[in-house]
Amino acid sequence: RKYYLIIVWCIVIAILSLKKIEISEIPSFFNFPYIDKGVHFVMYFILGVVLCYEIGLSTFFKKIFVLFFPIFYGGVIELIQEYAVHRTGDVIDFVADIAGGFFGIICCFLFLQKRN
Numbered sequence: 685r686k687y688y689l690i691i692v693w694c695i696v697i698a699i700l701s702l703k704k705i706e707i708s709e710i711p712s713f714f715n716f717p718y719i720d721k722g723v724h725f726v727m728y729f730i731l732g733v734v735l736c737y738e739i740g741l742s743t744f745f746k747k748i749f750v751l752f753f754p755i756f757y758g759g760v761i762e763l764i765q766e767y768a769v770h771r772t773g774d775v776i777d778f779v780a781d782i783a784g785g786f787f788g789i790i791c792c793f794l795f796l797q798k799r800n
Contacts, residue, residue, distance in 0.1 A: 690735060694757060724777050747755075
């Protein structure tokens, strides 16, 4: 198995998380408080779903990997942001990453349970 979706989505997260974003680039209807927390949640929700889809939850090791990968990856991205010139790491962003990842995994798990 190649896990292309996981790789591509992790690259998308990295680019969006590390790119310098000018306020003028954001459409005005998206310019409201804490929108970035929602963006973090959605990006990691999708990561959780992609992890479940591509890796599955059939063994204990796979379940552990799928559960902990969003925490690890979100932490690494936040640490990199802390040392980037134009970005800053944020604990609340990290919490949004974890929440989104877990919620995506739970939704995927419930969908798979209902389907079977």
